[in-house]
Amino acid sequence: MPPSSLMGSLAVAGAAVATTLSLQWLWARATARVRRGRKGYSSIDAAKDAEVVKGVIPDAYEGTALATLRHDYCVSHSSPLSPLLQTVAQETQRQLRLPQMLSSPLTVQLLQTLIRASGARRILEIGTYTGFTALGMAEILKEGMEVVCLDDFSDEAQAEALCHQMLSAGGAAGARIQLRRQAALQGLRELSEAVEAGEEPFDLCFIDADKENQVAYVEELFGAQRSRPLLADDGLIVVDNTLWYSRVLRPSHRHDTSTAAVVQFNEHVLQSGRWHVTMLPVRDGITILQRAQRLTKMWAQGSHRP
């Protein structure tokens, strides 16, 4: 190997190691906030994980040790995020008060995979914060595709300026994002009207905002009363935090407003009969929804079997 290629290979290998290490560091920092100083994992922790499911331990966070280790292992054994997304994560950690609101790198990878596999062209995001997941989706889109984002920046007002800064830093990816500063429900209604009036419906919607309105969000996307619904016929909805720190497992937590809302959402989508539901234990829980009637129609035509 000529010396220049050797140097090149060493530089690439060095960059890969640096990327993995910085991601691990970022993730460790973010999760440390919710792990409350927990340092390692032992058989005592394993026993606690089992107890949490039985509802014995009063603090839901105690049960996250095994899940956190599994999650971190999955992150370090998945392809690294782009330099752009690493910058967004770093700047969010450095400048903002609530960086734990960033989705997991695994969520970004999953969204990108779903977009590529489904051929989604028009994407909607409810809850954008500093643009981490929005840019993650936008960076794999081609010319003419777009991500429309709804956020009222009610959780942390300073996120708005950083979000605009990151979208500018995102170049072509940032230019594919249309950020609408408004309450999600109002924004969804306006977008529904635009779709009824002839705009293209959305192929994929990522929901990552307030939990209390989630049922209303998926109902508006389903569009039972609309002549042309907001979500395309074969569209996908991806919902984050459907395990809500594992609190959905614990009856004693079901009285707090957010946990109650997540529990109600999880029951609603399953029982409404409108959705084909896939719930995945990715970090804080990810639920993927597709219109049920589309799959039932396919089964009836014999093209797929349940």
Ligand SMILES: C[S@@+](CC[C@H](N)C(=O)[O-])C[C@H]1O[C@@H](n2cnc3c(N)ncnc32)[C@H](O)[C@@H]1O
């Ligand atoms: C968890 S953060 C989104 C994180 C982002 N998806 C990511 O992973 O980088 C939730 C965001 O939803 C926004 N939000 C909460 N309730 C909202 C509402 N009713 N309408 C619009 N935005 C809302 C908050 O301002 C916040 O920026």
